Amino acid sequence: MAVFAPLIAACSSSDPSDVVTADDSTSPAPTKAPAADADAAVSSGDELRWARANLGFVSAYVLARGNSAAIVDTGVDGSAAAIGQSLGSLGLNYSDVEHVILTHNHADHAGSIGAVVAEAINATVYAGEADLGGIDQNPITGLRGGEDVFGFEMIATPGHTAGHMCVIDHSAGLLVAGDAIFGEAGGVIEGPERFFADVDQSRESIKRLAELSFNTLLFGHGEPIEDRADSAVAALAATL
Numbered sequence: 001m002a003v004f005a006p007l008i009a010a011c012s013s014s015d016p017s018d019v020v021t022a023d024d025s026t027s028p029a030p031t032k033a034p035a036a037d038a039d040a041a042v043s044s045g046d047e048l049r050w051a052r053a054n055l056g057f058v059s060a061y062v063l064a065r066g067n068s069a070a071i072v073d074t075g076v077d078g079s080a081a082a083i084g085q086s087l088g089s090l091g092l093n094y095s096d097v098e099h100v101i102l103t104h105n106h107a108d109h110a111g112s113i114g115a116v117v118a119e120a121i122n123a124t125v126y127a128g129e130a131d132l133g134g135i136d137q138n139p140i141t142g143l144r145g146g147e148d149v150f151g152f153e154m155i156a157t158p159g160h161t162a163g164h165m166c167v168i169d170h171s172a173g174l175l176v177a178g179d180a181i182f183g184e185a186g187g188v189i190e191g192p193e194r195f196f197a198d199v200d201q202s203r204e205s206i207k208r209l210a211e212l213s214f215n216t217l218l219f220g221h222g223e224p225i226e227d228r229a230d231s232a233v234a235a236l237a238a239t240l
């Protein structure tokens with residue numbers, strides 16, 4: 001039997017002041033009908049769901065399967081409650097979090113790591129090996145790229161920082177880009193060069209991302225793209 005694992009776009013904001021976009025209003029978090037048979041029950045448990053903690057100029061994300069979750073990035077200092085609300089929007093709480101993955105060591109992505117780990121007591125924490133020095137958290141598992149965490153592939157995307165990681169769910173077609181690329185005006189752009197440790201390396205990383213297939217793209221900075229996002233990245237890569 002073919003595995004059917006559609007992405008449920010439960011994109012929600014933890015910022016009450018955030019304006020609900022047209023996209024949000026047409027894509028409400030779906031309510032599941034009772035499973036008609038055992039196969040349906042199995043496949044619905046595997047579906048990836050996600051929620052965005054919109055922290056203003058930066059976002060963190062909760063990715064969930066069944067009753068388990070991974071958090072990707074933790075926002076600036078003081079973001080743990082907002083991330084907790086995002087967990088709640090998926091029917092989960094911090095005790096359901098198995099993994100906390102930091103895309104890189106900047107303070108707007110790793111700022112709340114201590115507070116998040118204090119709540120997510122069952123979680124293992126990961127970040128790129130070359131970025132570990134800039135993260136005030138112990139223990140933390142170093143990544144080099146290629147690892148499987150929670151069914152996601154870790155993609156080494158150095159440039160913005162030396163140890164930058166992107167996170168992709170191949171079956172759901174979802175990429176969390178961190179700051180490897182930025183979202184702007186419904187498309188993708190290179191981030192501002194002044195924020196990048198190595199611009200040439202960053203461009204090579206964008207070209208690597210352009211070889212992947214994904215529909216949904218979640219940024220550290222910018223509005224999520226939820227349809228054919230890989231073509232936008234390929235178009236950007238072709239200009240580099």
Ligand SMILES: [Zn+2]
Pocket residue numbers: 104106109160179
């Ligand atoms: Zn950054």
